[in-house]
Amino acid sequence: MSRSIALAHLHRGKDEPSTGVWGPYTLKSAFQPIFRFDEGKLVIEAFEGLIRPFRDGDAVSPADFFQSIDAGDRFHVETLTRTLHLLNAGAYLDPATMLFINFDPSLFSERTIARKALRDMKLVLHEADIEPHRIVCEVTEQRSASPEALGGFVDALREHGFQIAVDDYGAEESDIHRVTALRPDIVKFDAQWIARLMDTRPGSALLSVMVEQFAIKGIRTVFEGIEEHWQLELAEQCGAHMVQGYILARPEIAPTSFAVFARRPSKSAPEGRVSRKSDTTKQAAPTPSTRKSFGRRILP
Secondary structure (H helix, E strand, C coil): HHHHHHHEEECCCCCCCCCCEEECEEEEEEEEEEEEEEEEEEEEEEEEEEEEEEEEECCCCCEEEEEEECCHHHHHHHHHHHHHHHHHHHHCCCCCCEEEEEEEEHCCCCHHHHHHHHHHHHHHHHHHHCHHEEEEEECCCCCCCCHHHHHHHHHHHHHHHCCCEEEEEEECCHHHHHHHHHHCCCEEEEEEHHHHHCCCCCHHHHHHCCCCCHHCCCEEEEEECCCCHHHHHHHHHCCCEEEEEEECCCCEEECCCHHHHCCCCCCCCCEEECCCCCCCCCCCCCCCCEEEEECCCCCC
């Protein structure tokens, strides 16, 4: 997407989040925290950028929105959504955290497209004042239009300091062959897939083996879609490095309230840790301005 097209579809008000406009849709950035395990606590390690479309003021599901986009415009729209996430992350998220953003491999059919995407992202990062090492580029589960072009693009991202993730491992084209080809820093396990494996003892054992094998190769793992306390405990037992799910935190449209859990605390902001025992320990009720619920956990 050229710079002129990006600017034409962006709205940047003073002291307001950046939003996008595509046809009748208004696009907003939402962010969902990703936590790592740390000595019995959960620490916000990263955020995933998620698009939230609206039409005439009403929310529209992202799936319905993307299905309404012509194939020829899909690359432009995805670039627009990444631009929004980067600009809003730079304005509102803790600079000590990483940001996961999606790349649909089916769109990278030519090396020229890959070079264009990289150039656009570098320009936006400069504007957002974000260092490349904070960005995790997620290759989603769709089939690649050109494995060679995708591989070249991933290599270029890595050379420029970006981290690489394979998203939704266990779904569609996100398999061991893609992991072997792209050599990612992080693998995110598909939520539905791990939910099925967690339901049985052999499945849980298999998850542990896979996490261990990835760790040997220097690949960190994220378990997505954690919805129950027992799944959280099992994820830790399996050795998963990070977890993400509604029981921990739901996505919030920028500007979010997650700043109160910044890993670089100010005098008015507590450290970004979640007690694993907070759901069974009575605490004094915090004020409305500082209270935050992650699932059934209440943080002071």
